[in-house]
Amino acid sequence: MNMFARMRAISVSLILALMVAGGLAAVSTGKQSKKEPAGDAAKGQVLFKQNCDLCHYPDRTDKKLGPGLKGLFSLKELPSSHKPVTEENVRAQIEAGSPDAKPMPMPPFKDKLKPAEMDALMAYLKTL
Ligand code: HEC
Structure with a gap:
């Protein structure tokens, strides 16, 4: 390759790399702005x-041992208690669990999850 050909090859690959990087940046910012999770949904x-x-199940609505949680925050009411789907009610459920539910209780998570972990979990649940 002469010098011109080599320079052209380098600039073409540079442009391609920039286009790919730009595309990826657009995709990831697009994802974030869609639901704007308050905490860190990935965590x-x-x-x-x-x-x-x-x-x-995070991606189904049918029952595993408890109700499937797909689309939780777009439901009209919570699947078991039929309370309104509010952040407050979902947090209360996770903190207290349903220790008396039959045949399968849900354990309380109040002492297992730190406040920041609870926020991250809520951010994730809103993306389901
Ligand atoms: C050992 C099984 C088990 C685990 C672990 C568990 N759950 Fe549950 N969950 C249940 C059962 C069973 C119910 C239904 C309770 C009832 O009928 O009152 C339920 C109900 C729920 C509901 C619906 C509450 C309502 O008011 O309708 C939500 C939301 C929920 N769980 C979220 C979670 C989240 C988030 C976690 C993890 C931090 C979790 N659960 C861990 C078994 C579990």
Whole structure:
């Protein structure tokens, strides 16, 4: 390759790299602005997998051991208690659980999740 050809090859690949990077940046900012999670939804997803996934599907509405939570914040009412779907009621459910529910109780998470973890979990639940 002569010098011109090499310079052209370098600038073409540079432009391509910039286009890809720009595209990725647009995609990721687009995602964030869609739901604007208050906490860190990605951390919340990890917490969900560790604490909730055993009993709840995040991507289905049918029952695992507890109700599926897909679209939780777009429901008219909470699936078991039929209370309004508010951040307050969902937090209260997670903190207190449903220790008396039959046949399967939900454990309380008040002492298991730190306030920042609770915020992250709420941010994730809003993306379902
Ligand atoms: C051991 C199983 C189990 C685990 C773990 C569990 N849940 Fe549940 N969850 C249930 C059951 C069972 C119900 C239904 C309770 C009832 O009928 O009162 C429920 C109900 C719910 C509801 C609906 C409450 C309502 O008012 O309708 C939400 C929201 C929920 N769980 C979120 C979570 C989240 C978030 C986690 C993780 C931090 C979690 N659950 C962990 C079993 C579980």
